[in-house]
Amino acid sequence: MLLRIILSENDIRKITIDNLPETIDDFCSILKIKLGLEGDLVIQYKDPEFDNELCNLSSMSELPLDRATLKVHTKSSESYHTDSTLDTASLSSSLEDSPSHTQTRQLPQPFDIPTFAFDVELKLKQGNEAFHRDGTLLDISKDMKSDILDKLAEAIYTHNPYPSREEYDDVAQALIKKHPCLKEPGSVCGWYCWKFSLKFKMGNFRQKLRVAGSSELRVNARASGSSKRLKRARKSEVNFLPDFPEGKAQDDLDTGRLAMVSEMKKRKVDWKQVGEMMSDTFALRRKEIVEDEPLVAQVKDRWPALFSERQIEAEFARLTSVDLKGCLFAGLDQHLTRFLELYRAKSGIEGLTRLLRSLDDNSSNHHKRTVLLLGLPHFLKEKSSGFFKTVEATDGEDTFTKGMKVGVVMVKDGGDIVDTVVVLEEAVILSDLKDIPRAMALLMGLLYSLNIDYPKELRYTFEVIQKVLMNIGGGQCSPLVHGLRNRLLRKTI
Structure with a gap:
């Protein structure tokens, strides 16, 4: 199906979806992936019964058969309501005031090429017309190229100060697609030199902002060119290292x-x-x-x-800018059925078989969430024995936390789970937690808050939790996780 997607007045895209899903939730998931969006979506369609006025989409059957025009926008994070509402009441204003605040650490797909200076745009218009007429390439001056690179660097920085190699590729390709007169003569793809020039320009642009006082860039000044790891946002944080509030030391x-x-x-x-x-x-x-x-x-x-x-x-x-528990629990419920289908298809794996059998005694939605999370490392063939532990209530804390850098421990008494605790750096950090889903949500919150890396032995497990279940930074996934997400969105295994 051909879809015309209106994201804003200046951002209208065309995408194709071969097989439409049956539910609105699955449709939202596909749109998030294709458009690089995060959070809850509101989808409106032009209804022919009302002179193509916009109406909220409540059923997939409301869409026309071959093509449709949709308006898509994300719900504000202020719409979330949790028991910590009082604590986050002033959050939105503080995020907006922060110079480093962005809505995502990913570049939009496709990248929206900004408008350049008036004289540059005029030359590009004439150059594009000549290119379409007879294939003539534009001979650009040093000043014109500098203006183009400056504008692109600013546009990239608003999304991610440290773009990946693939993102540089995407921007260079988007530039040539919009302005084909800028293609490089003799280049196979026509954009390689633009990519390398852009990487060099981004380095200069970061240096200018570092000198100007950007906290996130200044902290990496000493690490640049050394063996030290750059202190950058690694888990799609949108407010990673803010500057001090104005007037505050x-x-x-x-x-x-x-x-x-x-x-x-x-x-x-x-x-x-x-x-x-x-x-x-x-x-x-x-x-x-x-x-x-x-x-x-x-x-x-x-x-x-x-x-x-x-x-x-x-x-x-x-x-x-995301609600912690609401985000994870919503993702668990959205993918619950498909995950369990995939688990059953791999039931030869011992750990998964045992977990699936437990559903015979308890098939509640809450227990299914627990099975999904506990089964994820088994399904991804990762070692979870040092992360998920089950101990007896009589065991000493020093015994089961020894050597445990990050983990969740279930405490049993007489065969029943009486407590769930979160462990960091060989110490119990949180206890008296009701269940595994709640413990995993709070653990994710702590890993973000304390800037702690995910356990290497559970790299893919945590990537799935963050990028698939919570849909944070889901626009960039490893091949394994990207393949899993595609399988989750299919109707059959």
């Missing part, structure tokens, strides 16, 4: 931190006040965590509120 924010620590020591904590303090000191906290890379115990000592459930959710929202 480090001492001012540290005063707020000390007030928060004092409040947390009280017998009855004012969580609304703590939430405001945590929001106000977000920039200082990220500076410490990203630049100094402290141990979890040190962070807990300086920022005790960060390890409360409501502040884990609030911090995750500050970093990603």
Whole structure:
């Protein structure tokens, strides 16, 4: 089916979907992948029964047979409601005020080439006309090329300060597609030199912003050209390392931190006040965590509120503009049926067989979520024994946490699970959690908040949780995860 997608007044795209899914949710998933969108979508279609006025799409049967015009936009993150609403009330304004705030760490697909200076646009128009007439290529001056590269660098930076090799390819190809007169003579593809010029320009552009005071770029100044790893957003954080609020110095924010620590020591904590303090000191906290890379115990000592459930959710929202639990649980429910079908097709794997048998005794939606998460490492052929553990209530904490950098532990008493705990750096960080889905959601929140890498032995498991189930940064996946997502969207295995 041919679809004309209106994302904004200046962003209208044409895509083709061979086989339309049966449900709106599956349709949304396909659109997110093809358009590079994140979050919940609202889809409207031009209804011929009302003179092609827009109406919300409530059933796939409402779409015309061959082609349709749709308007698609994402719901605001403010529409989420959780028990941490008070803590995140001031989040949206603080994100908008931050110079480093962007809506995504991915470049849109296809990349929207910006409008250049008036004289450049005039030359490009004439050049494109000549190219379409007789194939003549435009002879561009040094100043004109510099103007084009400057504009492209600015447009790229608004999405990702550190684009990947594939993203540079996409931008160069989009430039040549829109302005074919800029093709390189003698080049097979016509855009290779543009790609390398653009990478060089982005380096210069980052240097200018680093000198101007950008926190995220300044922290990498010493790492550039050395063996040190760049401190960049790796999990599609949209507010990775913000600058201090205007008019605030480090001492001012540290005063707020000390007030928060004092409040947390009280017998009855004012969580609304703590939430405001945590929001106000977000920039200082990220500076410490990203630049100094402290141990979890040190962070807990300086920022005790960060390890409360409501502040884990609030911090995750500050970093990603996404509701932590709502995002994961919605993704689990969306893909639950298909995942279990895929698991049954691989039931020869011992771990999956045992988990699927447990559904005979408990087929509740909650238990299915648990089976999906526990079965994911088995399905992806990754080693989970050091991550998911089951221990007895009589076992000492030092015994089951030894050597455990990141993990979730289920505590049994008489055959029943009586507790679920989250472990980081050989210490129990969260306990008294009800179940595996909740524990995994909070663990994801902690890994983001503390800037901790995913366990290497569960690389694909966590990539699926982030990019498929939570749909954060899903536009760029490893081949294995991309293939899995395609299988999830098919009607049959």
